[in-house]
Amino acid sequence: MGSWMPRPKYGHDRTMLRKTAGSGNPAILPPRYAQFDAGKTTPWRGDPRVRKPDPGGVLFSARATPEGAHMHVRLPSTLLILSFLAGGASSAAAREVAGLVVDDSGRTLPRAHVRALDSSGRELAAMFTDEAGRFRFAAPDEDCRVEASLTGFGPATVRCDAAQPLRIALAVAPIQETVVVTATRTEAPAGQVGASVTVFTADDLERRRVPLVADLLRGTPGAAIVRTGAPGGVTSLFVRGGESSYNKVLLDGIPLNEPGGTFNFSSLTTDNLDRLEIVRGAQSALFGSDAMASVVQLITKRAAPGARPGGSAWIEGGTYATVRGGGQVAGTSGPFDYSFGASGLSTDNREPNSAFRDATISGAAGVVLGGSATLRLVGRTQRQHNGTPGQTAFGRPDLDAFFEQHDGVGGATLDHQPTPAFRERASYSLSILHQQSTNLVADPPYTPQFDGRIAPFQFTDFRFDSFNALRRHHASYQADVRLANDAARGSHLLTLAADWDGERATLQDRLAGTATPASRDNVGVVAQHQAIWPRVVLTASGRVERNASFGTAAVPRGAVVVVAHEGGAGRAAIGDTRLHASAGLGIKEPTVLQSFSPSPFFRGNPDLEPERSRTVEAGIEQRVAGDRLRIEATWFDNRFRNLISTRTTNPATFESQFFNIGLTRARGAELAADAAPAAAFRIRGGYTFLDSQIVDSTSPSSVVLAPGKWLFRRPRHSGFVDASWSRGPVAANLSGVFVGRFVDSDFASLQPPILEHPSYSTWDARVSYAVTPRAAILMSIDNVANADYMEPLGYPALKRAVRIGLRIGF
Numbered sequence: 001m002g003s004w005m006p007r008p009k010y011g012h013d014r015t016m017l018r019k020t021a022g023s024g025n026p027a028i029l030p031p032r033y034a035q036f037d038a039g040k041t042t043p044w045r046g047d048p049r050v051r052k053p054d055p056g057g058v059l060f061s062a063r064a065t066p067e068g069a070h071m072h073v074r075l076p077s078t079l080l081i082l083s084f085l086a087g088g089a090s091s092a093a094a095r096e097v098a099g100l101v102v103d104d105s106g107r108t109l110p111r112a113h114v115r116a117l118d119s120s121g122r123e124l125a126a127m128f129t130d131e132a133g134r135f136r137f138a139a140p141d142e143d144c145r146v147e148a149s150l151t152g153f154g155p156a157t158v159r160c161d162a163a164q165p166l167r168i169a170l171a172v173a174p175i176q177e178t179v180v181v182t183a184t185r186t187e188a189p190a191g192q193v194g195a196s197v198t199v200f201t202a203d204d205l206e207r208r209r210v211p212l213v214a215d216l217l218r219g220t221p222g223a224a225i226v227r228t229g230a231p232g233g234v235t236s237l238f239v240r241g242g243e244s245s246y247n248k249v250l251l252d253g254i255p256l257n258e259p260g261g262t263f264n265f266s267s268l269t270t271d272n273l274d275r276l277e278i279v280r281g282a283q284s285a286l287f288g289s290d291a292m293a294s295v296v297q298l299i300t301k302r303a304a305p306g307a308r309p310g311g312s313a314w315i316e317g318g319t320y321a322t323v324r325g326g327g328q329v330a331g332t333s334g335p336f337d338y339s340f341g342a343s344g345l346s347t348d349n350r351e352p353n354s355a356f357r358d359a360t361i362s363g364a365a366g367v368v369l370g371g372s373a374t375l376r377l378v379g380r381t382q383r384q385h386n387g388t389p390g391q392t393a394f395g396r397p398d399l400d401a402f403f404e405q406h407d408g409v410g411g412a413t414l415d416h417q418p419t420p421a422f423r424e425r426a427s428y429s430l431s432i433l434h435q436q437s438t439n440l441v442a443d444p445p446y447t448p449q450f451d452g453r454i455a456p457f458q459f460t461d462f463r464f465d466s467f468n469a470l471r472r473h474h475a476s477y478q479a480d481v482r483l484a485n486d487a488a489r490g491s492h493l494l495t496l497a498a499d500w501d502g503e504r505a506t507l508q509d510r511l512a513g514t515a516t517p518a519s520r521d522n523v524g525v526v527a528q529h530q531a532i533w534p535r536v537v538l539t540a541s542g543r544v545e546r547n548a549s550f551g552t553a554a555v556p557r558g559a560v561v562v563v564a565h566e567g568g569a570g571r572a573a574i575g576d577t578r579l580h581a582s583a584g585l586g587i588k589e590p591t592v593l594q595s596f597s598p599s600p601f602f603r604g605n606p607d608l609e610p611e612r613s614r615t616v617e618a619g620i621e622q623r624v625a626g627d628r629l630r631i632e633a634t635w636f637d638n639r640f641r642n643l644i645s646t647r648t649t650n651p652a653t654f655e656s657q658f659f660n661i662g663l664t665r666a667r668g669a670e671l672a673a674d675a676a677p678a679a680a681f682r683i684r685g686g687y688t689f690l691d692s693q694i695v696d697s698t699s700p701s702s703v704v705l706a707p708g709k710w711l712f713r714r715p716r717h718s719g720f721v722d723a724s725w726s727r728g729p730v731a732a733n734l735s736g737v738f739v740g741r742f743v744d745s746d747f748a749s750l751q752p753p754i755l756e757h758p759s760y761s762t763w764d765a766r767v768s769y770a771v772t773p774r775a776a777i778l779m780s781i782d783n784v785a786n787a788d789y790m791e792p793l794g795y796p797a798l799k800r801a802v803r804i805g806l807r808i809g810f
């Protein structure tokens with residue numbers, strides 16, 4: 001891993017919960033650094049097995065120690081000392097109970113709630129398991145039993161006097177819980193972070209077989225993807241009414257955005273990824289600039305410790321002269337682990353001069369340093385070339401214009417945990433982005449026309465050749481301190497962090513022979529407190545950001561989760577009911593162009609304020625039918641202000657400059673459901689209603705951007721459905737996306753103008769047949785119904801596309 005972000009321990013659909021551990025009795029301190037293995041107690045510090053994940057998982061936390069073991073804060077307090085001594089004396093006759101909590105496949109379960117109960121059911125001691133599923137507490141030397149429970153699993157009980165260490169196996173529920181690392185900068189169950197989170201696991205990536213991340217994100221409540229035509233076109237993500245530059249994008253904790261938040265998803269692939277998380281709502285309290293509406297995190301695959309070298313290779317081809325292939329390898333050798341992948345995609349697409357070529361190489365490697373530290377490296381590079389024919393639905397294509405992008409990112413993280421209650425991480429990364437947009441031949445003039453509409457004048461081509469070189473240095477230090485973990489006080493985790501971003505850019509106009517350098521250094525400090533009890537979780541965080549462009553800004557965030565109803569033992573018809581709420585503020589720095597542009601027609605403004613957001617949400621999650629169905633409903637209310645746009649400063653010369661002049665709001669609701677009615681069948685779906693409005697327009701004279709209008713290119717209604725089925729060697733997946741009408745513009749001066757985009761829907765299908773355990777035949781069909789639509793106006797999307805291929809494992 002190339003940055004501070006910790007790693008969830010389990011891949012696929014297995015429950016991945018954040019580890020906590022400690023003494024169940026405030027007066028009993030467990031032996032320091034204890035590990036349980038086959039009935040013996042050995043120091044964990046020298047035992048490399050503490051990092052073993054489940055055989056099927058590829059990601060896990062870098063922590064090697066049982067965090068959260070109970071320890072008292074050393075305060076100069078006589079009362080605290082006396083209380084400690086008195087408690088120790090009263091517990092002298094207590095027995096020590098230790099063990100491991102696993103699922104029914106043997107995978108350890110962090111953060112399971114473990115209790116010691118007497119014969120009448122009275123609680124004697126309680127705590128949460130640590131990252132390796134271990135627990136240790138003192139229980140009275142009497143007849144008792146130990147009960148372990150965790151949302152998404154069936155509870156289990158064993159006797160205290162069973163062979164030590166105890167091994168408690170919990171049955172996996174059909175709809176399991178997942179762990180996220182993005183919502184709190186630490187591992188936490190998705191149901192306990194208080195924010196809306198969508199996770200695409202390794203199993204989801206395998207079922208969907210979607211080449212591009214943007215198409216995967218279409219299956220996220222509250223998210224809208226707009227791509228200018230076929231794959232390779234400019235691709236934007238809008239979340240809950242926010243602008244496309246309001247999403248922080250991370251790779252293993254490394255920021256990928258351009259300075260100012262812009263991120264083009266056009267060529268970002270799913271290759272060599274283990275999971276993808278998207279957390280909705282303002283997250284600037286943890287991540288600073290750009291996290292105004294969401295954070296999207298990509299997590300690279302990682303080999304399981306002890307895994308033998310292996311991998312896979314695939315190739316497929318089909319419609320539009322499409323060819324896609326690649327391979328990946330992963331393995332371990334002693335304390336080392338590695339994972340590498342390479343892939344390529346080539347397609348001619350539908351329109352002239354719209355061919356798309358992309359190549360991606362990625363990798364991760366790590367080494368265990370002693371028993372308490374880990375060094376991890378991560379890297380990813382991508383090269384893209386595609387033609388840019390323009391709005392071919394309205395006129396002739398531009399036959400020579402093209403766009404090229406070459407980016408690379410690399411980072412290193414040192415993760416150190418000297419004690420069970422303290423963990424620290426230091427990281428450094430560098431991301432480099434080169435972009436070229438070129439049109440050296442002026443094509444003949446044309447008159448736009450479409451469906452009986454025609455422009456009153458001709459459009460002429462113009463030449464351009466721009467090149468942008470962007471670099472971002474990112475350094476981070478984070479410390480996690482476990483303040484407590486016992487039945488009386490709950491579990492308390494304090495996180496302190498400091499981040500530095502050094503942004504460097506050069507904007508070149510090659511035809512004019514000009515170059516504009518830009519430099520900006522930003523520093524942010526973070527504090528977060530997570531308080532966890534069996535039925536309540538509270539999170540409070542805040543950040544102070546010092547930005548070279550706008551100065552200092554403070555942004556808080558808070559979240560709460562309440563378990564209003566516990567389903568109880570077994571597969572209850574009405575399972576857990578969780579209520580959640582969160583609120584936060586977001587900030588976004590100006591882009592390099594907005595701050596530094598020397599052009600008189602869009603002159604930069606060094607005095608710009610940050611764009612700001614205020615987001616609030618509240619929701620409910622209900623599990624029913626023995627955990628075979630999970631239903632979620634969330635209401636949200638967002639407000640975005642200080643939007644940056646140009647304003648004319650000299651009408652005679654058409655000069656303009658950037659100013660903070662916009663205000664918008666967006667509120668609505670998200671509904672999501674996940675069902676597993678049978679072991680071989682899984683279906684999930686979502687619907688989003690978005691009530692958006694422009695309050696203060698950045699272009700009040702524009703028909704589509706006038707005050708009172710819906711936000712541009714953000715649909716009022718949208719939804720998705722995804723169904724998977726498997727039996728024997730056959731697996732199939734069907735996914736659909738519905739996009740309601742939204743405000744748009746033809747931007748071609750058509751008369752009468754087109755001011756609204758009609759609704760559309762698409763369906764994609766995937767089928768695989770395992771010929772042997774290591775070989776499978778693949779078939780993919782995009783746009784099964786052969787829908788003919790534009791996305792957005794003027795840019796025809798691909799019609800039905802079929803690909804057939806083969807995948808080999810080794």
